[in-house]
Amino acid sequence: MTEAAAAGLKRIREALQSSEMPELPPVLSLAPEETPSPQAMVQRFRSEFEALGGRFFWEPGSETATDRLSKLLRDGELRRVACFDVPWLTSLVRGAGVEPFEKDLSVCDVCITTAHMLVAEQGLIVMAASPWGPRAASSLSPVHIVVAQFAQLVWGLGDALARIGEVIEDGEMPSDIVFIAGPSRTADIEKTLVIPAHGPRELCVVLIGEAGPPAEAGAGEEPA
Amino acid sequence: MTARPGSDGGPRWASFAQRCDDALLDPFLRHKLRHAMDLAVAGRLRRVSEEPRWEDMRDHAHAIRWHVVGALHTYLEQFIERAEARGAHVHWADDAEQARRQVLAIAREHECRRVLKSKSMVTEEIGLRHALESAGMVVKETDLGELIVQWAGEAPSHLTGPAAHKSRGDIGRLIAEQLGVPFTDDPRALTGLVRDHLRGDFLTADLGISGANFLIAETGSVTIVENEGNARLVTGLAPVHVVVAGIERILPRLADLEVFLQLLAGSNAGQKLTAYTSVITGHRREHEVGGPEHVHVVLVDNGRSRMLADPIMRPALMCIRCAACLNVCPVYRRVGGHAYGWCYPGPIGQVLGADMWSEQEGYDLAFGSTLCGACAEACPVRIDLPTVLLRLRQRAAEAEAPGGAAERRRFRLWAFAMRHPRIYRMLPNWLLRLGMRVAPEIPRRVAPGWVATRDLPEPAPQTFAQRWRSTGGFSHD
Ligand code: SF4
Numbered sequence: 011m012t013e014a015a016a017a018g019l020k021r022i023r024e025a026l027q028s029s030e031m032p033e034l035p036p037v038l039s040l041a042p043e044e045t046p047s048p049q050a051m052v053q054r055f056r057s058e059f060e061a062l063g064g065r066f067f068w069e070p071g072s073e074t075a076t077d078r079l080s081k082l083l084r085d086g087e088l089r090r091v092a093c094f095d096v097p098w099l100t101s102l103v104r105g106a107g108v109e110p111f112e113k114d115l116s117v118c119d120v121c122i123t124t125a126h127m128l129v130a131e132q133g134l135i136v137m138a139a140s141p142w143g144p145r146a147a148s149s150l151s152p153v154h155i156v157v158a159q160f161a162q163l164v165w166g167l168g169d170a171l172a173r174i175g176e177v178i179e180d181g182e183m184p185s186d187i188v189f190i191a192g193p194s195r196t197a198d199i200e201k202t203l204v205i206p207a208h209g210p211r212e213l214c215v216v217l218i219g220e221a222g223p224p225a226e227a228g229a230g231e232e233p234a
Numbered sequence: 235m236t237a238r239p240g241s242d243g244g245p246r247w248a249s250f251a252q253r254c255d256d257a258l259l260d261p262f263l264r265h266k267l268r269h270a271m272d273l274a275v276a277g278r279l280r281r282v283s284e285e286p287r288w289e290d291m292r293d294h295a296h297a298i299r300w301h302v303v304g305a306l307h308t309y310l311e312q313f314i315e316r317a318e319a320r321g322a323h324v325h326w327a328d329d330a331e332q333a334r335r336q337v338l339a340i341a342r343e344h345e346c347r348r349v350l351k352s353k354s355m356v357t358e359e360i361g362l363r364h365a366l367e368s369a370g371m372v373v374k375e376t377d378l379g380e381l382i383v384q385w386a387g388e389a390p391s392h393l394t395g396p397a398a399h400k401s402r403g404d405i406g407r408l409i410a411e412q413l414g415v416p417f418t419d420d421p422r423a424l425t426g427l428v429r430d431h432l433r434g435d436f437l438t439a440d441l442g443i444s445g446a447n448f449l450i451a452e453t454g455s456v457t458i459v460e461n462e463g464n465a466r467l468v469t470g471l472a473p474v475h476v477v478v479a480g481i482e483r484i485l486p487r488l489a490d491l492e493v494f495l496q497l498l499a500g501s502n503a504g505q506k507l508t509a510y511t512s513v514i515t516g517h518r519r520e521h522e523v524g525g526p527e528h529v530h531v532v533l534v535d536n537g538r539s540r541m542l543a544d545p546i547m548r549p550a551l552m553c554i555r556c557a558a559c560l561n562v563c564p565v566y567r568r569v570g571g572h573a574y575g576w577c578y579p580g581p582i583g584q585v586l587g588a589d590m591w592s593e594q595e596g597y598d599l600a601f602g603s604t605l606c607g608a609c610a611e612a613c614p615v616r617i618d619l620p621t622v623l624l625r626l627r628q629r630a631a632e633a634e635a636p637g638g639a640a641e642r643r644r645f646r647l648w649a650f651a652m653r654h655p656r657i658y659r660m661l662p663n664w665l666l667r668l669g670m671r672v673a674p675e676i677p678r679r680v681a682p683g684w685v686a687t688r689d690l691p692e693p694a695p696q697t698f699a700q701r702w703r704s705t706g707g708f709s710h711d
Contacts, residue, residue: 015326022307025543031304037489038294144524145470168492189511194463198379199421200402201273209463
């Protein structure tokens with residue numbers, strides 16, 4: 011700690027001297043009383059994410075997910091594909107007929123990543139800095155496709171924060187975690203909603219599996 | 235000295251009342267503001283009505299913020315320790331001047347010349363952009379509203395919507411002129427133009443400056459919320475990231491974010507969450523791809539520890555800058571942000587400003603409020619802003635500050651009338667009516683400011699008390 015900081019803290023301690031300090035309340039739990047069923051979780055994620063302007067696809071397994079990806083790339087005429095993420099994902103994307111991967115995010119048509127987590131209650135995508143992809147993976151490309159396994163879906167923001175908390179206890183906190191609620195937007199001109207602002211114009215989530223990662227997806231890194 | 239409009243060679247500091255008068259003469263301003271504020275307020279009310287736990291969340295947020303403010307040194311110490319353990323350099327600035335010098339020194343140390351900023355009120359508070367520009371750096375705002383006001387050579391007029399005072403036509407002309415493109419006033423096209431224009435800047439900047447919505451003591455993290463994605467690019471692409479944050483913006487635990495992120499986004503304009511929430515902890519780890527190599531956090535006191543020691547002002551440090559109190563304020567909605575004369579407008583700006591500028595300006599700002607209570611009703615952390623304003627007025631009266639002396643005279647007159655009911659009853663009735671007949675120029679003499687833009691109506695033939703008596707009081711039972 012710098013000397014200036016220590017002096018500043020001392021001043022604050024003095025400013026607070028004569029006042030009694032109220033207790034820190036425990037974290038307020040906003041979790042529902044009953045854990046929602048897998049179906050309810052996916053339904054909630056879909057409705058929230060679509061309301062934010064995202065496109066959602068639910069695929070039973072890796073094979074149909076690969077088909078979905080090829081269709082998305084074909085329909086959107088997305089040729090230069092960036093993909094930096096975990097091995098199970100890259101093999102899935104290769105299966106969709108993409109090779110080689112574009113390395114420069116500023117010129118690609120689409121960036122395909124997985125997510126750290128998905129949050130059903132608010133339709134969030136959670137991404138964390140990792141060895142596999144740069145921070146800008148979720149910001150620079152015109153289209154961002156997130157492929158996630160069912161095990162990555164949690165109910166509420168509180169659950170997501172608690173999971174991150176477990177990571178901290180294990181040691182390192184990633185340098186960057188981002189919670190994404192739909193494509194970037196602005197309302198700075200007469201409060202008119204415009205999508206996109208600086209992020210992707212299109213955000214898609216392909217969710218694989220129903221009650222846990224399908225067997226064939228377990229080959230590579232453990233997601234999340 | 236803290237920078238404020240007028241101190242950079244602009245027009246001289248006029249009184250709050252004078253600036254309000256000027257703002258009221260602009261008929262378009264009121265129209266533009268009403269439109270924007272109505273949408274924001276409607277959004278918040280919709281969000282509140284669909285969230286059964288909203289009031290619980292407010293109670294909880296109040297309890298946490300009041301606790302944090304009362305134990306600020308403990309949490310700051312924890313934050314500094316943990317942030318430094320994760321490789322961030324934490325600096326402490328006693329005032330605006332120190333903060334500017336520190337950021338400048340960081341920029342020089344890393345030989346930065348191209349600087350990008352994301353939206354941050356505290357950097358407005360300390361006048362950072364001018365300081366960096368005068369040192370020869372190229373500094374660009376990246377939030378659309380901020381960039382618009384930077385290009386217009388103005389200050390932001392709202393905590394979260396800096397260009398709330400500008401119409402699409404104003405903005406279209408400005409962008410056409412700045413970028414040398416044909417005029418359009420279509421928000422979609424204008425946003426696209428700015429997106430394309432800033433892309434190259436994002437990829438080549440060597441210093442990114444952001445504010446912080448919350449500092450997390452438990453993890454030493456900085457939390458930034460935004461909708462446009464510009465802060466993601468400002469904080470993620472440049473090799474150096476500087477965070478400028480007020481010392482009061484602390485939350486104890488990562489888990490506290492669940493409530494605070496929702497309250498902030500919901501109170502501002504009714505979003506469940508903003509499009510991007512970044513939780514940044516130190517610099518890039520060795521195994522990570524991308525992210526800045528150097529992260530600096532400049533903690534700014536600039537009057538906050540003084541407010542902390544002041545029981546009247548301490549509640550104001552709970553503020554999370556959501557702008558809900560501006561959006562509902564009948565004064566803000568008519569005069570706009572520039573009338574307040576510094577970067578923080580609306581009820582919270584009056585409270586902070588009245589304290590901050592009391593030595594130079596008296597407690598002028600504390601008087602421009604109807605004390606209607608709308609701000610307290612909207613505030614997600616339940617700051618009782620009207621009571622703080624009232625206490626500041628009391629302080630002004632006791633200090634014989636200019637605004638206070640006039641207030642005291644008025645209330646002495648009022649108190650006299652209240653103590654003499656006969657005189658009080660006579661006043662509004664025949665005496666006033668007679669007075670206005672014989673000497674219609676009197677109101678103009680007594681209250682020239684008031685009648686300049688208003689008619690003084692003749693009093694009704696019967697006073698309320700007379701009608702009350704003649705109808706028998708509660709006549710409905
Ligand atoms: S005082 Fe309350 S309502 Fe106003 S900006 Fe601060 S937190 Fe929001």
